[in-house]
Amino acid sequence: MRTACFVDGYNLFYGLLAGTPYKWLNLPALLSHIVGVEHPNNTINAISFFTSGVKPSLASRGIASKEAQDTYLRALIAHDVQVFYGRHQLESGKAPRFINKETPASRADQVEVWKLEEKETDVHIAISMYRLASREERLPPDERTQQIVVVSGDTDMTPALRALREDFPNLRIGVILPHREGVQRTVPGSLKQYADWMRHVVTEVELANHQFPPRIPTRKKPAIKPEYW
Numbered sequence: 001m002r003t004a005c006f007v008d009g010y011n012l013f014y015g016l017l018a019g020t021p022y023k024w025l026n027l028p029a030l031l032s033h034i035v036g037v038e039h040p041n042n043t044i045n046a047i048s049f050f051t052s053g054v055k056p057s058l059a060s061r062g063i064a065s066k067e068a069q070d071t072y073l074r075a076l077i078a079h080d081v082q083v084f085y086g087r088h089q090l091e092s093g094k095a096p097r098f099i100n101k102e103t104p105a106s107r108a109d110q111v112e113v114w115k116l117e118e119k120e121t122d123v124h125i126a127i128s129m130y131r132l133a134s135r136e137e138r139l140p141p142d143e144r145t146q147q148i149v150v151v152s153g154d155t156d157m158t159p160a161l162r163a164l165r166e167d168f169p170n171l172r173i174g175v176i177l178p179h180r181e182g183v184q185r186t187v188p189g190s191l192k193q194y195a196d197w198m199r200h201v202v203t204e205v206e207l208a209n210h211q212f213p214p215r216i217p218t219r220k221k222p223a224i225k226p227e228y229w
Contacts (some may be wrong), residue, residue, distance in 0.1 A: 005150075031047060094112060
């Protein structure tokens with residue numbers, strides 16, 4: 001079954017990789033493994049990765065964080081992953097003051113905060129999935145993508161999955177939640193509702209078994225695994 005994968009990079013990193021030694025993830029190999037477990041006849045013909053550039057002034061390691069991200073993206077591109085960029089927006093705002101978990105948030109007690117939001121990614125993923133399905137309707141059946149897999153736990157994807165289900169009933173839909181083994185996370189029921197199958201957890205063994213080699217040739221300089229990863 002010809003499969004196209006659409007990956008929310010922000011969701012993937014913070015849901016699955018942050019705080020682990022597995023950031024140098026061989027994403028194409030992991031996705032091929034997971035869709036193969038779902039059905040042995042599944043084959044991946046395209047992977048689209050959506051992300052926004054790290055802001056060094058807000059990153060834990062400053063410019064090193066941005067350099068690490070850039071290096072990883074070059075490694076993905078060298079493995080035929082298409083990378084699409086959104087943007088981060090930083091603006092001031094107000095939020096309820098945190099006192100403790102037993103004290104409810106109150107609009108009457110707010111503090112000034114900086115809000116960092118990723119922009120354009122969700123819409124870009126949704127449009128890209130729908131455009132692919134629409135464009136390939138013109139192709140002979142044996143040349144079409146038969147399955148779309150979205151890697152995200154973001155319920156903002158729900159309207160896109162619903163539209164795909166309604167308008168392309170023969171298109172199979174899979175969801176891989178970027179949830180790490182041993183971390184309790186809520187399963188987004190609205191995504192599950194429109195999926196033919198859903199992978200709830202990626203195991204530590206799977207992450208460990210699907211890592212890039214330390215040095216990856218590219219068209220320019222090699223992509224070398226960041227030392228602190």
